[in-house]
Amino acid sequence: MVIEHVNGEKKGKVMLYALSTCGWCAKTKGLLRELGVDFDYMYVDLLEGQEQDNAMNEVEKWNPNGSFPTLVIRDKKSIIGFREEEIREALK
Amino acid sequence: MNPAVVDETEIDRLFKTLKNEAGNGGYFLNPDVDFTKNLVRGLLKNEHRYGYSACPCRLASGKKEEDLDIICPCIYRDPDLNDFGACYCALYVSEAVAKGKKITGPVPERRPPRSGRIKKSAIHILSTAPLNSLPLPVWRCTVCGYLCAREQPPEICPVCKAKKERFERFI
Numbered sequence: 579m580v581i582e583h584v585n586g587e588k589k590g591k592v593m594l595y596a597l598s599t600c601g602w603c604a605k606t607k608g609l610l611r612e613l614g615v616d617f618d619y620m621y622v623d624l625l626e627g628q629e630q631d632n633a634m635n636e637v638e639k640w641n642p643n644g645s646f647p648t649l650v651i652r653d654k655k656s657i658i659g660f661r662e663e664e665i666r667e668a669l670k
Numbered sequence: 671m672n673p674a675v676v677d678e679t680e681i682d683r684l685f686k687t688l689k690n691e692a693g694n695g696g697y698f699l700n701p702d703v704d705f706t707k708n709l710v711r712g713l714l715k716n717e718h719r720y721g722y723s724a725c726p727c728r729l730a731s732g733k734k735e736e737d738l739d740i741i742c743p744c745i746y747r748d749p750d751l752n753d754f755g756a757c758y759c760a761l762y763v764s765e766a767v768a769k770g771k772k773i774t775g776p777v778p779e780r781r782p783p784r785s786g787r788i789k790k791s792a793i794h795i796l797s798t799a800p801l802n803s804l805p806l807p808v809w810r811c812t813v814c815g816y817l818c819a820r821e822q823p824p825e826i827c828p829v830c831k832a833k834k835e836r837f838e839r840f841i
Contacts, residue, residue, distance in 0.1 A: 599712025599726035601705055601759055602776065623729055634729070634784065645779035646727065659776030 580625060580633075581618050584611065589669050590652035592617035595637045598624055602660040603647040609662060615669050622646070676714045685710045688761075695814075695830055697751075698768035700760050709761045713742055727759040728781065738812075738836055739781065745812045745836075746780040754778075810840035 581593075594610065596603035598621040610617050622633045634644055640656035641648045649657045651668050685699075685707055692699050700706045712726025724730035725740040739745045747757040755764040756774040758781075766772040782788075809823040810816070814830035823837035 597712075597727065597729060599709075599715050600728075601709050601712070601761075602727060604708065630729075638783065643779045643781075643783050644729070645781075646729070659778075661776060 580629065581620050583618050584616070586611075586614045586616040588616045591650075592652075592669070593650045594619040595633065595646060595648040595650070596621055597646045600646050605660045606647040606649060606665070609660075609665055610669075613666070613669055676711050676718070680714055681707055681710050684714060691831060692762065698763050698765055700756070700763050701768055701770070706761060709759050725759060726761075728779075736787070741832075741836070743813050743830065743832070744781075748814065750777050750780060804841060807839055808841035809837045812836050812838055 592610065592615055594603075594607060594617060596607060596619055607619060610619075620633060622630060622637065625633055637646075637648050638644045640650050641658050643658070645658060647658075647660065649665065651657065655668060657664050657668065688710065689699050691697075700709075709726050713723045716722070716724040716726060716730060720730050720732050720734070720737075722730075722734050722737065723742050724737050725742055725744050728740050728744075730737050730740065734741075742759075743762065744757070747762055750757045751762060751764050754774055754777045755767045755772055756762065756777055758777045758779065760774060760777070763774065764772070767774055804819070806819040806821065808817055808819045811823075811827040811830060811832055813832040813836055814827060816827050816829040817840060818824065823834050825834050826832070827836070
């Protein structure tokens with residue numbers, strides 16, 4: 579299972595690309611839980627080979643730097659890094 | 671041993687070592703101990719699964735020679751401390767941040783994206799141009815900037831403790 583799902587209030591598709599070791603990714607995931615929204619997340623460092631490459635290609639579509647966390651909201655907007663206010667605003 | 675599981679005593683031990691080394695070298699760890707220990711856990715996890723302590727906030731390739739720039743402390747730490755008061759992970763922070771006089775926000779990624787990374791050999795040559803009549807080559811630590819003139823770089827940087835492979839030939 580590559581994508582993990584967290585149940586919550588539906589606010590449209592919310593996808594978090596993260597690393598299992600990254601402090602800011604953990605904070606971002608914690609904020610999404612606190613906000614109680616329905617979201618998916620993926621730990622890209624836990625993938626291997628082609629699966630990881632595919633995930634990175636997807637991340638780079640939204641964030642050419644390929645950095646983490648990359649949060650994609652409703653397939654329209656991406657928020658890069660733990661930008662608390664921006665995330666709260668986008669998921670109001 | 672499951673590489674994903676990191677022992678708490680191991681985390682405490684590395685945390686203490688890093689804190690001491692930071693103090694001795696004029697650096698500061700993030701004063702948020704829980705946050706910092708979580709990063710230390712990530713460092714140890716990376717050490718176990720890749721064989722080198724890659725930055726916990728960046729995706730490592732598993733090939734050490736491609737990731738020399740992001741072995742913690744990464745070569746981006748010092749410029750990020752100067753510009754943003756924290757390294758990319760915020761494991762290290764500036765003195766002002768450590769003392770609560772300043773707060774930091776997200777640090778933008780300074781490492782080039784996958785497509786723009788230059789593959790360098792472990793000890794590469796920056797330039798050989800003007801001063802090639804010097805009796806010895808000058809080596810630069812890519813982590814802290816320490817320079818020394820000798821036949822080979824030292825095994826360990828005497829300033830920041832980075833290993834020999836992280837030196838580059840400067841002159």
